[in-house]
Amino acid sequence: MPRKKVLVDEFTWPELFERIKDSDVAYFPVGTQEGHGPNLPMGTDMVVAAGAGALAAEKTGGMVLHPLAYNFCGATSGYRGTVSIPMELQMQVVKAVIRNLWEQNFHVIFVLSIHAPNITPITMAMRDLFEYERIVAHYFNPLKFAEEKHPDIDDVATEAAMCYAAMEVLGMEDLIPSRADMAETGDPPPIELPGHQSWTQALNYQHLLQHQPGRKVDVETGREWMREAAGELAGRADDLRTYAKFIEEGGNAPYRVEP
Numbered sequence: 001m002p003r004k005k006v007l008v009d010e011f012t013w014p015e016l017f018e019r020i021k022d023s024d025v026a027y028f029p030v031g032t033q034e035g036h037g038p039n040l041p042m043g044t045d046m047v048v049a050a051g052a053g054a055l056a057a058e059k060t061g062g063m064v065l066h067p068l069a070y071n072f073c074g075a076t077s078g079y080r081g082t083v084s085i086p087m088e089l090q091m092q093v094v095k096a097v098i099r100n101l102w103e104q105n106f107h108v109i110f111v112l113s114i115h116a117p118n119i120t121p122i123t124m125a126m127r128d129l130f131e132y133e134r135i136v137a138h139y140f141n142p143l144k145f146a147e148e149k150h151p152d153i154d155d156v157a158t159e160a161a162m163c164y165a166a167m168e169v170l171g172m173e174d175l176i177p178s179r180a181d182m183a184e185t186g187d188p189p190p191i192e193l194p195g196h197q198s199w200t201q202a203l204n205y206q207h208l209l210q211h212q213p214g215r216k217v218d219v220e221t222g223r224e225w226m227r228e229a230a231g232e233l234a235g236r237a238d239d240l241r242t243y244a245k246f247i248e249e250g251g252n253a254p255y256r257v258e259p
Contacts (some may be wrong), residue, residue: 025062027053029057037211052167055230074117114143142229161222
């Protein structure tokens with residue numbers, strides 16, 4: 001899946017200047033370094049976020065920042081090699097990056113992440129920036145978008161398929177497991193926790209095989225889902241630009257109701 005050069009890390013400064021001097025679009029992938037079971041790389045969340053950003057940037061002319069790797073991991077903290085930081089620290093880093101971009105006149109800023117616990121520190125950081133500094137950014141989850149668009153799919157197999165498709169986008173195709181390694185393995189073990197799984201799974205350690213797909217991974221379908229997510233992401237740029245301009249010009253300014 002060949003692509004144009006869009007990752008900041010790939011450019012010299014003069015090349016990057018020429019590319020972005022007429023662009024206000026920036027994609028900021030926020031992932032994790034965490035265990036993803038036996039079939040996926042530790043950087044899965046970063047790979048999918050950066051891959052979606054790269055495909056969208058081809059359409060919008062924007063740039064993709066180097067991913068933020070060290071974040072709050074949550075349930076995967078028990079995996080050896082996982083590196084987790086406090087949510088408060090992650091919030092400050094996310095805010096600093098977005099603020100820096102805004103000050104450079106990048107007013108179409110997308111924060112991309114598929115790591116479920118990231119929604120808390122990322123959205124809190126973005127809300128803080130909006131409420132107190134009038135800085136606008138938009139959170140987008142490519143995996144969540146695919147799951148909502150195709151509600152009958154196996155969510156763990158979807159993550160794997162999108163990861164492998166994103167690895168192709170980023171030039172990491174040599175690291176994709178063989179088809180035999182992606183064969184059907186049966187259902188992963190249930191999370192044996194008291195209470196309601198939908199909220200307890202984010203607060204407790206998960207079994208190693210929770211990230212193991214329950215059926216064969218279809219990389220071609222992963223490519224389709226990545227293209228769909230990137231198309232949706234690119235399509236939101238104009239609306240975000242319009243809203244950011246409205247805010248910058250004083251729209252929706254804080255007010256006080258007179259007694």
